[in-house]
Amino acid sequence: MASLWRYLLAGLGLAALLAGILAVVYLTAPRSPQLAGPDTSRSKTTANGLFVASFEPERGVIRQGELQSWLLTLKTVAGAPVEGAAITISGGMPQHSHGLPTSPQATNYLGDGRYRIEGLKFTMSGWWQLRFAISAAAGSDTVIFNVVL
Amino acid sequence: MSRMSRLLALTVMVVLAGCGKPEFSDAEKKTIASLALSALPPLKPDTTNRFADVPAAAALGSTLFFDTGMSRDGTVSCSTCHKIDRQFQDDLPQAVGVGRTNRRTMPLAGVAHDPWFFWDGRRDSLWAQALTPLENPLEQAGNRAAVAHYIKARFGERYERIFGLLPDLSNVPANASPLGTDAEKAAWNAMPDQQAEDVNRVFANIGKAIAAFERSIAPPQTRFDRFAAALATGAPPQGDDAFSAEEIQGLKLFIGKANCVTCHNGPRFTDNSFHNTGVPPIKDLPPDRGRIDAVAQVEADPFNCLGAFRDGDAGACGELRFMVKGGPELIRAYKTPSLRGAATRPPYMHAGQFLSLDEVLAHYSKAPASVEGTSEVHPLQLSDRERAALVAFLKTLAE
Numbered sequence: 098m099a100s101l102w103r104y105l106l107a108g109l110g111l112a113a114l115l116a117g118i119l120a121v122v123y124l125t126a127p128r129s130p131q132l133a134g135p136d137t138s139r140s141k142t143t144a145n146g147l148f149v150a151s152f153e154p155e156r157g158v159i160r161q162g163e164l165q166s167w168l169l170t171l172k173t174v175a176g177a178p179v180e181g182a183a184i185t186i187s188g189g190m191p192q193h194s195h196g197l198p199t200s201p202q203a204t205n206y207l208g209d210g211r212y213r214i215e216g217l218k219f220t221m222s223g224w225w226q227l228r229f230a231i232s233a234a235a236g237s238d239t240v241i242f243n244v245v246l
Numbered sequence: 247m248s249r250m251s252r253l254l255a256l257t258v259m260v261v262l263a264g265c266g267k268p269e270f271s272d273a274e275k276k277t278i279a280s281l282a283l284s285a286l287p288p289l290k291p292d293t294t295n296r297f298a299d300v301p302a303a304a305a306l307g308s309t310l311f312f313d314t315g316m317s318r319d320g321t322v323s324c325s326t327c328h329k330i331d332r333q334f335q336d337d338l339p340q341a342v343g344v345g346r347t348n349r350r351t352m353p354l355a356g357v358a359h360d361p362w363f364f365w366d367g368r369r370d371s372l373w374a375q376a377l378t379p380l381e382n383p384l385e386q387a388g389n390r391a392a393v394a395h396y397i398k399a400r401f402g403e404r405y406e407r408i409f410g411l412l413p414d415l416s417n418v419p420a421n422a423s424p425l426g427t428d429a430e431k432a433a434w435n436a437m438p439d440q441q442a443e444d445v446n447r448v449f450a451n452i453g454k455a456i457a458a459f460e461r462s463i464a465p466p467q468t469r470f471d472r473f474a475a476a477l478a479t480g481a482p483p484q485g486d487d488a489f490s491a492e493e494i495q496g497l498k499l500f501i502g503k504a505n506c507v508t509c510h511n512g513p514r515f516t517d518n519s520f521h522n523t524g525v526p527p528i529k530d531l532p533p534d535r536g537r538i539d540a541v542a543q544v545e546a547d548p549f550n551c552l553g554a555f556r557d558g559d560a561g562a563c564g565e566l567r568f569m570v571k572g573g574p575e576l577i578r579a580y581k582t583p584s585l586r587g588a589a590t591r592p593p594y595m596h597a598g599q600f601l602s603l604d605e606v607l608a609h610y611s612k613a614p615a616s617v618e619g620t621s622e623v624h625p626l627q628l629s630d631r632e633r634a635a636l637v638a639f640l641k642t643l644a645e
Contacts, residue, residue: 162512164564193508195575195622198519199568216568220517221508 135224135243143238148172148179148231150240155213161222161246166215169203173235178210182233186214188226188241201227222246269494275477277501282474283467286513289358293558294551295373295454298461302408306401307459310452315396316380318344318387324379324456327351333587334463339598340531343385348531350598355465355586358457361518361565365580365596366540370566372460373453374549380452381425389423389430390449397448409451413444446548450555465514465586470497470642489642496639499632504610506636509582515643520579524614524621525595534597535618538576541569577619589637589644603640607633 140151151170159165171179184203189196198220205213219225225244231237270278279285297303310316311324327341328334334354336342341351349365357363363375379385380393397405398412406412418441422433434442469487476483483489489497500506509517520537527534544566549555551563560567570576580596594600600609611628615621628636 162518164568193622195521196570196573198517198570199565200570201568216564218568220519221511223508 134245135226137243137245139242141240141242142174143231143240145236145238146174147235147238148233148240149174149176150229150231150242152214152227152229152242159219159244159246161219164199164216164218166204166213167217168207169212169214169229171210171212171231171233178208179231179233179235180206180210182212182231184212184214184232185230187228187230190221190223190225192224193221197225197227219244219246270477270498274498274501277507278474278497279478280511281470281501281507281513281515282478283465283471283513284475286356286359286465289461292358292371292373292457292461293562294371294556295457296557297408297451297454298373298458300408300458302404303455304458304462306404306408307455307457309401309404310456311459315400316386316388316393316452318389322386324376327385328354333591335591337591337593339528339593341385343379343382344387345384347382347384348528348534349596350593352583353587353591354460354463356514356584357463358461359514359518362520362544362581364540366536367520367581368540368543369547370544370550370563371457373450373457374547375453376456376460377449377453377549380449381423389421389426390445391418391422391430391433392420393452394418394445394448395420397452405448405451408455412448413441415444417441418445443554446555450549453549465584468586468643469645470639473642490638492635492638493642495632496635496637497642499628499636500639504626504628504632504636506610510585515585516582518582520576520581521622522575522578522616522619523580523610523623524616525578525580525599525609526614527617528597528599531597535577536596537579538572538619541571541576544569545571574619575622578616579619585640585643587644589641591644603637604633607636 139153140149142149149172151172153168153170155166155168169184171182173179186201186203187197197218199216199218201214201216203212204215207213217227223246225246227242227244228239229242230239292298311328314320314323314326317323322343326343327336328351329336335351338351340349341347352365358372360372361370363369363372364378369375369378377390380388381390394415395418398415402412418437419433421430422437422445423430424434425431426434437445472487473483473489476487500510509519509521511517522536544550547553551566552560556563588594589603592600592602594603594606600606607628610623611626611633613621613623613625
């Protein structure tokens with residue numbers, strides 16, 4: 098009987114020692130720096146502050162590898178819809194140093210500052226950048242949206 | 247053995263069992279699931295070809311696929327290079343039809359899921375693709391007027407049951423095409439517009455029938471798919487479906503350090519896009535610049551999605567409307583091929599440059615500069631063991 102207690106005690110002692118060692122290792126291990134992911138907000142003020150741009154997938158979801166359309170909504174800082182804007186789109190994957198696999202275009206003005214952007218395609222997972230050059234009565238400005246798949 | 251050392255051994259075993267990490271992380275499991283055949287969506291209807299899912303059209307298409315009668319000398323059919331018992335390819339570095347071409351024959355499993363056809367994407371639909379070899383002087387070397395006459399004589403009744411009445415071809419020259427020999431071009435240019443359109447219509451329908459057949463060629467389940475299915479349910483893979491340690495290492499490299507999955511993604515292991523990966527040209531072949539030269543070709547093709555022979559509306563033409571038309575990235579860019587079945591069909595790359603998967607991996611590991619344009623691949627420094635593991639994994643996609 099006594100020997101069983103000795104076993105149990107020794108087992109507990111070893112377990113406690115191990116827990117202690119593990120705790121020391123984990124607590125003193127250098128933290129891997131938290132990579133600050135790109136800003137993926139879907140609504141932004143343009144670079145020179147002329148417009149507020151919002152960018153949303155038209156059907157709500159992003160599907161990798163499929164052609165899709167998104168809506169770009171342009172408002173003035175005061176909140177008025179921006180009409181008659183000329184929009185060009187470029188972009189790519191900064192970490193792979195390549196551009197977009199398609200040439201998306203603004204194909205339709207839907208009213209209330211909303212423009213349909215057609216021909217977007219995300220062929221791989223990762224960090225994508227879309228840059229919009231916007232030209233309207235108030236002037237020209239740019240905005241970059243990050244999409245992470 | 248003393249009691250103490252037995253106790254120690256027991257403790258070590260317990261600790262090791264507790265620390266044994268799972269084979270795949272959650273992120274890896276998600277990627278593996280995205281590669282499984284079960285993730286392949288059902289084939290979308292092809293609205294540009296209203297015969298795409300008509301069984302009689304597919305039946306005629308399969309007859310034509312194996313028929314040598316549309317070639318100039320009556321010896322070459324689609325199946326000459328797309329061999330049915332060889333994954334619909336021919337094991338040759340460059341395809342040989344009437345002459346020797348400059349490109350590797352592509353296999354056909356799952357081809358109907360592609361947005362672009364040929365290594366450089368110079369056609370934008372399966373039916374437009376099927377027409378091109380018929381008139382290529384190095385492939386079937388036929389011409390569309392001769393094809394129309396042949397169809398009327400040989401398959402007239404079957405054709406009319408599917409596509410409606412054949413046009414009057416009695417005044418159509420025996421041989422004529424805008425892409426043929428000088429004599430064929432002259433004969434084509436002398437034809438009235440209506441007659442040329444009639445011939446083009448018959449020709450387009452031939453492509454639509456062959457495409458309807460090709461839609462049925464689907465990629466088969468592989469050992470990898472069974473392994474992935476077991477991994478997804480958490481049940482241990484049964485018997486042969488279990489992966490060896492080397493195959494698991496290869497799979498982890500494929501979706502991790504080796505970056506293969508960046509382009510070879512999704513259940514067909516392709517992003518359906520074009521990339522310059524620094525694959526060297528072959529010395530005695532004509533200059534080949536890949537995608538950059540294909541853009542003008544697909545735009546000029548009268549059978550493209552925006553042309554007069556498309557069925558349905560232009561809403562299906564997004565790939566063509568929004569394609570990238572220029573830029574240095576298109577120079578020597580070629581389509582990412584599917585890797586399903588690749589292990590058993592060497593040689594590799596667009597002109598059969600590499601004789602084995604080991605040569606392919608040696609190329610990607612070293613990542614040499616492209617002779618023109620810029621390679622997207624960065625050196626990997628894979629060890630011999632890692633390369634062997636990747637090959638072992640790729641073999642599971644062909645078993």
